[in-house]
Amino acid sequence: MLRLLSLAVSFWLFLCTALQAQSLQDILQTHADEVQKPSRNSVGVVLDDLVASGLPQVVPFLEGWRDREIVQRSPDGQFFRLIEEGDVARLEDLDSGEMIEADAGAFKDLRPNGGVRRAIGNALVQFQLSDPDIAKRRAAVDAIARSMDVSQLGPLQASVEGETDAELLKKKQRLAGMLVATFGETPEARIEAIDALSGDLSVDVRAVLNTVLATTTKVGVAIPEGVNLAETLEVGADLSADEAYARLVEAELAPAPVTPAQIRAALVANIEGDTVGGVAVSALGSDVARAQAYDRLAATGSVAARVPDANKAEAVADHVFYLEYAEPDPAITDAAREALNDIESRVALSQTVDLGLDALSLASIYFLAAIGLAITFGVMGVINMAHGEFIMMGAYTGFVVQQFVPDYTLSIIIALPLAFAVTFGAGVAMERLVIRHLYHRPLETLLATFGISIALQQLAKNIFGTQARPLTSPEWLDGALVFNDVIAISYIRIAIFVLAVLFLILILFVLKRTRLGLEVRAVTQNPGMAASMGINPDRINMLTFGLGSGIAGIAGVAIGLYAKVTSEMGADYIVQSFMTVVVGGVGNVWGTLAGASLIGFLQKGIEWLNPSNTLAAQTYMILFIILFIQFRPKGIVALKGRAAAD
């Protein structure tokens, strides 16, 4: 009985010490050095032990450590959490939560660096995955997505079951799928996960698959058995002979070639009097002479011999170069390759659609910018170089309205008709004062309107300054309509497209269905005859010019919403607008539409072929247009019959 009792006591004592050993402070004390001066590499051991202990104090401690709240008491090296309230600093016991008064200077701060804090953060992730706070769970999932690691798979899968938020659950499952595809234990599980990923177009899934398909370049006499071969590289096609030789040198299968710089250095080092290796120094101004001198030095053994080209070629020919997958299992790489190909073909399709949408929106901008010009140029034969400045004027009208009306939706609703009114007035004034006197002298109209253009541009600079002014779009136009990870189109672009369509309909309606349109068409075809029928050509010309200018003003508001408002914004569009009109065919709304579509799609198409260089795209587009004019001098939609006469 006594023996039994002593056994029980000793067992109890043992249990106590075991529990004692499991206190947080003890774990920390076992790794005191690593806690005190952690580095990214050493901190892992501490974190593993802490996580393995399963103590509830661990999470608050890790958070405190990450946030630099943990201090070490100087006399005994115990760790505490520092709580400062005003001037009073107190230390909190990590296990019991007991508060201790602390003298300043009796402890020192632990200052983990950024890398260590990131490691602590990663260790915390697994606890946060099941945190009641959804924001913390989201942050944890994002943290895993940023740096995927095999250790996160277990906690993530464990947390999936308890997840209550549907959206986050989907995210977790997707992330878990990506982790299984990369780090899964059995090939079957991985292949299944990879197959499940194949419908996903997002960049991170593609990154995961690319990681699975990571290759290294290998070189050898022959391809060894059992290698998961990605590709054999052909010298000449896949890599140049020089690159191939460089790989051989890297793999230490061939002697390093002597570079011209090395030759030069060796020659300089071996100058004896006026000669190097028997060659006069002054004669070393050519590669041949240098090679000769170097070979003589090499013959004496003072420098390494050059590798003859024949030897290089032979060495390259004797070896095979191939890409080997880092993943040894061919079934997995095959599945990943298939999934990636599938994704990439879908991405390509989506990109084509996206490009089409981009082109469509560019075409609508060109259409809006050019349609006013098409009316004045096409219908009246007046070339208005100040058209771009009317666009600018409309945009500045919008900017001024926004200074007075802070509500963006309302200000745009006011700005659109106001811009029309302002530019309509400016257009009518210009027609009355200048253009009226210059009919039948088109080249002089061009120059006079150019004079107005530079005057207006400078005037805008004087009034509004040279810096770009913002024209803020209403909130409901922010953001983009997202179809999938590749196809997205911003609402502003959609709005511009809608505006362009509205104007197309409006102008067609005005020209085809109203009295004004009838008179405009009559004056266009034969001003003299129209005048004798009782139409006042002066009035029609004035109104037509005003209409064209007014539309430019509205286009200015639209363009200002997506680009910045500057005094030079009109000049950016004027040449493109003219080309739109000329390519489309003068004097026809449909022609302008065709011209704008052609130019918009062409420009986007060329940009797609050479995405890094939009300047080159514009250059090539203009060259194409110059050539196009050669074959269809009257544009896509050419007027026929009498109306076509100049």
Added chain:
Amino acid sequence: MRNSFLAQNPSMLWFIALLAVFTIAVTLLSEVTGVGLISTSFVKTLGKTLCLCLVAIAMDVVWGYCGILSLGHFAFFGIGGYAIGMWLMYARTEGIVLDSLAGQPIPPTPAEISDAIGNQIFGVVGSSEFPMIWAFADNLFVQLVMVVLVPGLLALVFGWLAFRSRVTGVYLSILTQAMTLALALYLFQNDSGLRGNNGLSGLQNIPGFEETSQATISILFFLASAVALAAGYVFFAWIVSGKMGSVVKGIRDNEARVRFLGYHVESYKLFIFTTTAVVAGIAGALYYPQAGIINPGEIAPIASIYLAVWVAIGGRGRLYGAVIGATFVSLLSSWFTGGGAPDINLGFYTVQWTDWWLVLLGLSFVVVTLFFPKGIGGAFDYLVRKPS
């Protein structure tokens, strides 16, 4: 023939005589002779103005006489500048590189020299390779041929395409403007091989003349520009007089009628377009060594339009009108934008001419077009009592 040519152009003798007097006066008053009344920088400005006059004459011939409102002649001017600039920059950099490599223990190989020059010139656009178009940059003679050949060929091809398909009037103007824009945009790229928007710089330092002072160089270029202007004037005066001139003016006034009379209008237009482009290139090659720097901004469409503005203000269809316009507007422009003009205080607002000059220029341009289609040169009609 010689007699009649002179008799038809009494203004030509006047012009040559005035230019000669002006040139001699400037030379005598410059720093070279020790008088120093005209500073070196002003001599450069005057020399540049003479080059602008030359390109304005070319513009006048193509527009005022032939009726083609080309908005691309300043592009040809710029190409001429680039062609000579390539040699100037290459040769000067080569000199610098050779100097710096001279101290090396062993002489440099041609490849090393070429690499070092490439690094110097193209380092600014993150490259050190010589593009194809620099293949002959080390050869002054070839680059001088380029000054003539590149603008000429470009004008020939462009003109042939445009005139062949009967693109006329404002369409042609827009097309030439598009060409200018395309060229400027192309040159703005860093991989155009011409240093992108950095352009070519240091052109005022003439290789082989390192010892010569800038004062002397500026006078030499001034004289060369004057000679070129005189030669250009005589050449164009000769072209626009006589039978060819009549046909060309006929094309301006009524192209269809000239065509029906059996003349091959396209050939005449192409000849005028190409010749004037070549002269513009030569003017540019003389201008940019005096300016010292050329960049794609110089070629932008606006420059070509200004060229038309000068000619219109000076008076179209008379060669001296172009000279007057270019001199008057460009000197006035640098006076106003350089802060030379006094500000006008209106009490409530101070008119600063650096800000308002362009407004004035634009509006005066409208006024000239509307009320004085003959430009300033039209005033001479009253002097010689030859109303036309």
